[in-house]
Amino acid sequence: MNVRLILMTAFFLLPSLAIDAASHRKMVFVNQYDLDGDWLLYAGEFEHARKRRFNNTDENQDGVVNEEEYVFEYQNKLDTQLVIDRKGQVQQTIVRFNALDKNENDMMEWQEYEASGLRSFTRYDVNEDGNIDTQDLAPVNKWKRKDTAKMTKQQQENLRDRQLASAKRSLSMPSTHDKKGMFSKYDNNQDGVITKAEHQLRRRADFDLTDEDNNGWVSQDEYLFEYQNRMDKQIAKTRLAAIKQTYVRFGVLDKNEDGQMTIEEYQFSGQRSFNRWDSDKNDLVSMSEALPEARKKPELQSSSAQVVAVNE
Numbered sequence: 001m002n003v004r005l006i007l008m009t010a011f012f013l014l015p016s017l018a019i020d021a022a023s024h025r026k027m028v029f030v031n032q033y034d035l036d037g038d039w040l041l042y043a044g045e046f047e048h049a050r051k052r053r054f055n056n057t058d059e060n061q062d063g064v065v066n067e068e069e070y071v072f073e074y075q076n077k078l079d080t081q082l083v084i085d086r087k088g089q090v091q092q093t094i095v096r097f098n099a100l101d102k103n104e105n106d107m108m109e110w111q112e113y114e115a116s117g118l119r120s121f122t123r124y125d126v127n128e129d130g131n132i133d134t135q136d137l138a139p140v141n142k143w144k145r146k147d148t149a150k151m152t153k154q155q156q157e158n159l160r161d162r163q164l165a166s167a168k169r170s171l172s173m174p175s176t177h178d179k180k181g182m183f184s185k186y187d188n189n190q191d192g193v194i195t196k197a198e199h200q201l202r203r204r205a206d207f208d209l210t211d212e213d214n215n216g217w218v219s220q221d222e223y224l225f226e227y228q229n230r231m232d233k234q235i236a237k238t239r240l241a242a243i244k245q246t247y248v249r250f251g252v253l254d255k256n257e258d259g260q261m262t263i264e265e266y267q268f269s270g271q272r273s274f275n276r277w278d279s280d281k282n283d284l285v286s287m288s289e290a291l292p293e294a295r296k297k298p299e300l301q302s303s304s305a306q307v308v309a310v311n312e
Helices: 003-012 021-033 043-057 067-100 110-124 153-168 179-186 196-210 220-253 263-277
Strands: 040-042 284-286
Touching: 021 040, 021 043, 021 153, 021 263, 021 284, 040 043, 043 067, 043 263, 067 110, 067 220, 110 179, 110 196, 179 196, 196 220, 220 263
Parallel strands: none
Antiparallel strands: 040 284
16 A cells, blocks of 8 residues: 555544534645645745745735735635635524424424523533533533544545635634533523523523514514624624734744745745644645644734624
């Protein structure tokens, strides 16, 4: 068996869709520079791909990339990805509405919405004392990981495509799918405890806000409209922060601070990234080799702003 087949087999045997953040970043890194699409990124291939990307970014073809060109190239990629992300979020919102509409009458009634909230509350109230607090352990996931070894080649490729799409996503919406998100949304008095009454009160307020015509139930259009409004605000916020960070990155790459990035400066930065992912130092980055040690991140202040939603 040749080396490519061995490495590809190892890649397909990744344990589950729930791969960690480092694996996500590595997957995106390999995908964007893997010119022949074999999920094996050789040093020479990487250097060639980086050079081609540099030349494409250098719009006036003067041999250097200025700040405007660098930001413009990234902004175009970001906007394309945000369009894809928005479309996916809209589709998922319709799926959520249909899941909440248990009697399939195209109306989400309060009882249906509250039943969903009660299921979520019960999941996090692990010790069943009627509150969600620090005494509650993390809930146990009931879903089982798929055994990729039993998948067909097509199923494995479909799985990889879903993983890649998830890894590329730029838009992240506030969610109550973890304990931190639950407290951010439902701990109204910020005392470290979510009572059932507190949880229900917030759910009711969210439901009434989404019910724009005040007829006592939420239509799919109302449900979608509320979510799209929040999503578009989040897209604008995400875009602004990402573009601001792009200016910072240019400053880091422009080592001599002359306002122009040379191919040497660009390749030097890229080589550092390649070396980090090439953990076995064989001039080849594959999805099967060990991940590098996690970098320590500085603590960031998180925003306390919370948007109203019934789409959780």
